[in-house]
Amino acid sequence: MPAFTSQRPARLIKLTGVTDLLVSDVHLRGVDDPRQTDFIRFLERRADEVQNLFVVGDLMDLWFGMKPVLVRQYLPLLRQLRRFSRAGIGVRYLEGNHDFHLRPYVEDAVGAEVHSAMEWTFGGRRTYLYHGDGLDAGDVKYRVLKRIVRSPAFRRVTALMPGSLAWWLGTRFSSASRGYLGRDRPQFEAQKEFARSKIAEGFDVVVMGHAHTPGLFPLEAGARKGLFVNTGDWLTNFTVVEFSDGRFRLVRADGTPLESEDHVEKEVA
Numbered sequence: 001m002p003a004f005t006s007q008r009p010a011r012l013i014k015l016t017g018v019t020d021l022l023v024s025d026v027h028l029r030g031v032d033d034p035r036q037t038d039f040i041r042f043l044e045r046r047a048d049e050v051q052n053l054f055v056v057g058d059l060m061d062l063w064f065g066m067k068p069v070l071v072r073q074y075l076p077l078l079r080q081l082r083r084f085s086r087a088g089i090g091v092r093y094l095e096g097n098h099d100f101h102l103r104p105y106v107e108d109a110v111g112a113e114v115h116s117a118m119e120w121t122f123g124g125r126r127t128y129l130y131h132g133d134g135l136d137a138g139d140v141k142y143r144v145l146k147r148i149v150r151s152p153a154f155r156r157v158t159a160l161m162p163g164s165l166a167w168w169l170g171t172r173f174s175s176a177s178r179g180y181l182g183r184d185r186p187q188f189e190a191q192k193e194f195a196r197s198k199i200a201e202g203f204d205v206v207v208m209g210h211a212h213t214p215g216l217f218p219l220e221a222g223a224r225k226g227l228f229v230n231t232g233d234w235l236t237n238f239t240v241v242e243f244s245d246g247r248f249r250l251v252r253a254d255g256t257p258l259e260s261e262d263h264v265e266k267e268v269a
């Protein structure tokens with residue numbers, strides 16, 4: 001006999017409208033980064049209305065597998081994510097190019113779902129979510145690098161390193177990688193092309209981060225129309241994408257509205 005206690009009534013009696021939040025590229029740099037506290041406060045402010053939190057990668061500027069030094073650096077954030085998932089909020093974490101090898105620690109300790117890419121249905125619209133790195137086919141160096149750092153062998157090597165050395169090396173590597181992205185406009189064009197191909201495949205919406213180019217971009221792929229959503233970043237744009245009442249909206253972290261997809265009619269009653 002089904003038990004009512006297995007349900008999560010807290011999610012059903014939201015005081016305000018129900019919202020899904022999508023955020024990426026916060027690039028938190030550990031305990032000394034004051035933005036870790038800012039981000040936690042942002043989550044706390046929105047806690048009563050959030051149903052799902054989608055982290056679209058690069059929330060942590062540096063995570064490459066469970067190491068005590070990394071847990072220490074991100075403990076306040078990890079605790080906040082755990083509070084969210086314990087409150088019944090779906091925390092769905094897509095790995096980025098700065099935060100990967102999240103499994104099993106982030107799933108077990110935090111209660112988040114971890115994905116490299118995932119599908120979701122927002123208001124009846126079939127959506128593909130991916131951090132959005134590695135799409136520029138001409139960028140062979142990055143593709144090779146990605147294969148190396150995502151490998152089990154890399155994970156084993158870093159697991160054996162002393163924590164302080166791993167943190168030091170990682171922060172060097174991570175800032176080099178950010179500078180590299182900054183002058184990489186082809187990334188965004190490659191994302192648009194990729195989004196178009198997913199729309200042609202049958203998706204209605206494609207969500208990515210990584211390019212630090214926030215916006216809601218209507219795209220056409222043959223006869224199909226779709227929407228490419230880029231969640232932006234918290235380094236220069238401080239953007240968040242919300243989904244509520246059947247609409248995607250781009251807002252600033254402080255709530256200032258930036259863009260709303262008024263051009264897309266709600267299809268599902």
Ligand SMILES: [Mn+2]
Pocket residue numbers: 025057058096097098131133209210211
């Ligand atoms: Mn990225």
